[in-house]
Amino acid sequence: MDFATIGGLVIATAAVLWMQNHEGGTIGSILLPGPLVLVFIGTLGVGLMGGIMKDGIASIGTLKKALLGKVANPAGTVEILIQMAERARREGLLALEDAIKAVDDDFLRDGLQTAIDGTDPDELYEILTAQIQAKKAADKQAAKIFGDMGGYAPTVGICGTVISLVVVLANLSDAAALGPMIAGAFVATLWGVASSNFFFLPVQSRLMRLSGIEVAQMELVVEGILAIQAGSNPRSVAKKLQSLLPPGTAVADKKAA
Template identity: 55%
Template sequence: MDPATLGGIALAFGMVLLSIFMEGSSPMSVVLFPPMILVIGGTIGAGIASGTIKDVKRTMANLGSWLMFKQPDSEATVEEIVSLADRARREGLLALEDSARAVEDEFLRDGLQSAIDGTDPDDLRDMLEAKISSKKAQDKVSSKFFANMGGYAPTVGIIGTVVSLVHVLENLSNPDELGHMIGAAFVATLWGLLTANLIYLPISARITRVSELEQQHMEMIVEGLLAIQAGANPRLVGQRLRSLMPPSAAKKEAA
């Protein structure tokens, strides 16, 4: 699991709480449920309105996997592909039918089965690349969902502040209460800015980055499958696939 996003959000909110304490105030001064409900509920409603229910369901269903993402072990995948290439070169593609069922990576397993079934190499590449493009497009929709909410939240916060200031103007006859009421009015703006910049936009960026990493891994698998199908030398297959790995991963393996 890569805890970067969850840890980063926790750190950011921790710094906000620390600044509140250092100002001599209390966190409860900004925990006011009416503006929080308006900002959070209004932002989610606007986010849902900007897409389709199907988009929202898919985004929420996959949110946990994006936040708890574990980066694929590229080196282990390369070793598995090299082993399959070695056996395919010695015994033929049909000999991999039993091995294909034991492959854990769904994308690799399905692609390998298609290769075993005799799919033309060009058709196989087109099919696998279409799957990658489809997944990338779906991930982009989910990322945009949170990016949209990051754009809506500050504006919804301003709406909440205006609503509260209208209430302040209705109570000008109570000057002793004005300071507290004006301070409470700006809590909505605070929560709009906090949720946008410390929750929604970081999650949007996280989804985009995870999608990029998964896409790189899948593209490496495509090259490996085509090499297996072509009966390439296993050693050269390994070298080819490692050249496609990110530089940081390649340096780690070399070390």
């Protein structure tokens, strides 16, 4: 589990609350129910309007992924591919049928099974790359929802401020209450801007980053499966796959047959 997003959110929120306290205000004065409900629920509503219900339901899972998702481990995938290449070299491609049952990566397992089934290499490549393109499109749409909400949130916050100012103008006769009412009116703008830049847009960036890592790993898997299907030397497979890993990614040194 990678806590970068949760940790960043905690740090950013703490900074806002610390400044509020440091400037002599009270934390409670910016944690007003009205502005919070309008900004977060209102932004969610307009975000859903820009897509379809399926997108909105899927966004719940993508949010969980952004906050708690595990970062893909390409080094572990390379090790599995090297082991498969060694076994296929010794015993033949059909010998992998039992071995792939223990593989957790669905894309890798299904790709190897397709290769074992005797699929033509060109057709196999087309099948796997089509799956990658489909994932890219799905990930892009999932991230777009949060990006859209990041764009809407500041404007929703301004709407909240305007609503509050209308109430202020309707109560000008109560001079003693004007100060707190005007101050409270700008809380919605604060949370609109803060939610956009401290939550929605960072979540979008996080999802796109995770997608990039996962897609790169899938592309690495395609190269490995095609090499195994072609009967390439395991040492050559290992060198090729390791060259595709991000700098600084370590792979256990295993002797290839």
